Amino acid sequence: MFFSLPLTSFISVCGGLLTYHVIPKFREMFIKANLFGVDLNKSSGIKVPEATGVITGCIFLMVSFIMIPFTYSDYLLEQTTTPFPHSEFVQLIAALLSISCMLLLGFADDVLDLRWRHKLLLPSMASLPLLMVYYITTNRTEIVVPTILRWLLGHSIQLGVLYYVYMGLLAVFCTNAINILAGINGLEVGQSLIIAASIAVFNLMSLSGGLAHHHRFSLYFLVPYLTTTLALLVHNWYPSKVFPGDTFCYFSGMTFAVVAILGHFSKTLLLFFIPQVFNFLYSLPQLFHLVPCPRHRLPKYSKETDTVNTSMAVFRKEEMGSLGRLSLTILSSLKLASVREYTVEVDSDKDTPTMVDMVECNNLTLINFILRLAGPMHEQTLTLTILAIQVLSSVLAFMVRYPLAYLMFGEVVA
Amino acid sequence: MFFSLPLTSFISVCGGLLTYHVIPKFREMFIKANLFGVDLNKSSGIKVPEATGVITGCIFLMVSFIMIPFTYSDYLLEQTTTPFPHSEFVQLIAALLSISCMLLLGFADDVLDLRWRHKLLLPSMASLPLLMVYYITTNRTEIVVPTILRWLLGHSIQLGVLYYVYMGLLAVFCTNAINILAGINGLEVGQSLIIAASIAVFNLMSLSGGLAHHHRFSLYFLVPYLTTTLALLVHNWYPSKVFPGDTFCYFSGMTFAVVAILGHFSKTLLLFFIPQVFNFLYSLPQLFHLVPCPRHRLPKYSKETDTVNTSMAVFRKEEMGSLGRLSLTILSSLKLASVREYTVEVDSDKDTPTMVDMVECNNLTLINFILRLAGPMHEQTLTLTILAIQVLSSVLAFMVRYPLAYLMFGEVVA
Ligand SMILES: [Mg+2]
Numbered sequence A, B: 001m002f003f004s005l006p007l008t009s010f011i012s013v014c015g016g017l018l019t020y021h022v023i024p025k026f027r028e029m030f031i032k033a034n035l036f037g038v039d040l041n042k043s044s045g046i047k048v049p050e051a052t053g054v055i056t057g058c059i060f061l062m063v064s065f066i067m068i069p070f071t072y073s074d075y076l077l078e079q080t081t082t083p084f085p086h087s088e089f090v091q092l093i094a095a096l097l098s099i100s101c102m103l104l105l106g107f108a109d110d111v112l113d114l115r116w117r118h119k120l121l122l123p124s125m126a127s128l129p130l131l132m133v134y135y136i137t138t139n140r141t142e143i144v145v146p147t148i149l150r151w152l153l154g155h156s157i158q159l160g161v162l163y164y165v166y167m168g169l170l171a172v173f174c175t176n177a178i179n180i181l182a183g184i185n186g187l188e189v190g191q192s193l194i195i196a197a198s199i200a201v202f203n204l205m206s207l208s209g210g211l212a213h214h215h216r217f218s219l220y221f222l223v224p225y226l227t228t229t230l231a232l233l234v235h236n237w238y239p240s241k242v243f244p245g246d247t248f249c250y251f252s253g254m255t256f257a258v259v260a261i262l263g264h265f266s267k268t269l270l271l272f273f274i275p276q277v278f279n280f281l282y283s284l285p286q287l288f289h290l291v292p293c294p295r296h297r298l299p300k301y302s303k304e305t306d307t308v309n310t311s312m313a314v315f316r317k318e319e320m321g322s323l324g325r326l327s328l329t330i331l332s333s334l335k336l337a338s339v340r341e342y343t344v345e346v347d348s349d350k351d352t353p354t355m356v357d358m359v360e361c362n363n364l365t366l367i368n369f370i371l372r373l374a375g376p377m378h379e380q381t382l383t384l385t386i387l388a389i390q391v392l393s394s395v396l397a398f399m400v401r402y403p404l405a406y407l408m409f410g411e412v413v414a
C-alpha cells in the first residue's frame, strides 16, 4: 500500500464537507419516512431525523472506494518493482464489505426495530467475510503468553478456532458497546470520534515501527471516518438537529473492529474502550434482566431547571431473582449504585390493605452513575463530562500501554 | 475456485428454505415501519409489506459468505499445489461488496424515496469497487471487432476508459431496467428469476469451454440467487402477500451486472434483457418527460370484471414539446401506441367558451403495450404472459447467440 496521508486527508476532507452539506438536505426525507425521534430531554417536542449515520456511512464508503486507485497507482502504473500486495488488497476490500454489511444491518435495525437476538447475530454475520479473508490471507491465531506465565504455557499459544470466536465477539462488543452508551445529544458520535482519533494517534506513532503496514492500513479507514464523523457531530451536537441512530453505532463499531483485527491491535483497541467496558459491565444486571429494566434508561429531564438528573428504576422486590438481589447488594455495598427499599400500601377494596416491598435503584448506566456523583447538570455539560472521561481514558491507555506491554511480554511491539 | 455445484446447491437450498420461512415473520415489522403498499389492482385494500427484497438479499449475502471457505478449502487445507488464485478471490469479495452496497442503497431508496438523480448515481457508486478491482486484476478493455469491420478497424480495439464507462452504464441499466418493468404481482421477481435461470443455463453450457472459470464464478452467485429469489416469488405471486421493492430490483440488477462484467459476457446478458430493453426504449418519451408522465403508469384495474386494462395518459397538447409530438407521431404511425387527439370545452364564466386541444395516449410500458394488443385480462394471466415472453426471448437469445457470434466474429467464444 503506497499510502499517502496528505492525499487521503484531502479526499477525506472533501468527503467531510460533502457530509456536512448534505445532512440537512435529507431532513424532510427522513421525517417523511417516519425515521425521526422526539428529543426527550427538550421541551420543544420537535421531530429530529433519526438514523442519519447512514449518510455518513455511505459517504465514508464512497471516499474509501475513490481512494483505492490512488493508493495502488504505483503498482498500476508500474512505477515500482514490488509485487502487487494481493493479500493486503483483498483485506481492504473485505474490510469495506464488512463495514457496508454492518451499515445495511444497522439501517435495517433503525427502520425495522429488530430484536435483541438480531443485534447479536448481525455483527457476527457482517464480520464473517472479514474472518474468512483473515483465515485465507493470514490465519495467525497465536497469542504471545505474558512473561510470568511462560514457565507454564510456553512462549505462545495457538488459539486456532477460538481466535476466530474472539474476533467475532470483538465485532459484536464494539458495535453494541457504543450503542448502549447513548441517549444524550452528541454522545454516540462524540465518543466514536475520540476513539477513532485515539486509534489514529496510536497508528501515527507506530508508522516508523516494524508493523507500519498495519498502521497505514488502519489510517486508510480512520482518516475518512474522522472527517465524515466530525461533520455529523456538528449537526448532532447540543441541541441535536439530527440523531445518528443505531446505524452509526454499528457502522462505527465495525470500523474499529475491522482495523483492530486486521492490524493485530485488538488489545490496544480495548484500552480505548475503557468507558464503554465500564458502562457495559455496569449495565449487565439490567441488560440480562437480572434487575428489571425499564424501556428507556435515559437521565430524567427537568423542564424548570433545564437540567438532567439520575433516572431511577422502580419495581416490586419480588420481580427480582436471587442473582439480581446479589448484584444490587454488591453494587450498593461498593457505593456504585443508590438502592432504596421501601414498602407501599396497595389500594384495595379490602379492609386490611396489602403491603408491597418495593425497590428503587438508579438505572445502571455510566450516564446515571456520573449524575449520581455530580448531581443534576445541563445536558451539554453532561456530554462534555463524559467525553472528557473518554479523552482521559485514552490518555491513560497511552500511558499504560507501553509499560504494560513491556511488563507482560518483555518487549514493546508497536 | 474449486467450485462444487452439489455443495453450493445444497447450501443455497437451505438459504432458500430459510428465506421462505422468514419472510412472513417480518410482516408486522415492515408494516409498523411504514414500509408497505396497498395493491392498486385489488379491491381488498390491505397493507402489503414493501421492500422485502432486503430479506432475500441479506440471506443471499449470508449464503455467499458461508460458501467462501468451502470453495477455497482445497487451497486452505493444502490439498492442491495450484497457487492460491488471488485475483479471482478479490473479484469474489469485490462482487459481494458491490452487491451489498446496492442492497443498502436500494433499501435506502425504498425507505427514503430517493430522487431520480440518486437512482442513476447510486448504481454507479456501488459498481465502483467492482470496476476498481477489475482494473487492478484484469484491466482487459479490448473488444473484438466484428469481421465485416476488420478491414477498417483491425482485429480488436482498446477501449480504455470508455470500457469502464460502458461497465458502469451496464450496472445502471440492469438495476433500472428491472425496476421499470414492474407494477403487477410477481413481475419483478418472476422476470429476474427467468433472467438468472437463463444466465445459469448459459454458464452450465459453457462449463467445459476454455473460459469455464468465468462461468463457475458466475454460478457461485446465481445458485444462491435463484433459490432465495424463488422463495420470495412464492410469497410475491398473485395475490401478493409481500412486495419486493426497489431493494430487490437494484440487488438483482447488480448481481447480473457483476457476473456479466467479471465473466466477460455482457453482450450475452443484454440478449437475456430483450423485454427490458424494449420496455426501456418504449418508455423513453415518458421517462425523459418528452410526453407528460403520470405518477403511476400501472394498468387500470376494473373491480367489476377483476381484470386489468391499458392505462391512458391524458394531457393538454400544449404540455408537449416538439420532440414529444415527434415521438408520438412515430409511435402511432408504427402502430406502437394508441394516440387520440380531441378538443374539450373548458368550463368558464365567459359567454364564449374556450376550446382546449387534448391528447390521450396509452402509457408507454410493455405491460400496457400487451394489454392494448390482447385486451383486458386477469392480473395473473398478464404476469404469466409477460413471463412467457421473457422465456421466449431467452430461447431466442440462445438461438441467435451462437450463429450471431460466428457471423460477427468468425468464432464462437463460449
Ligand atoms: Mg433500534
Ligand SMILES: [Mg+2]
Binding pocket: B109, B110, B113, B114, B246
Ligand atoms: Mg422508490
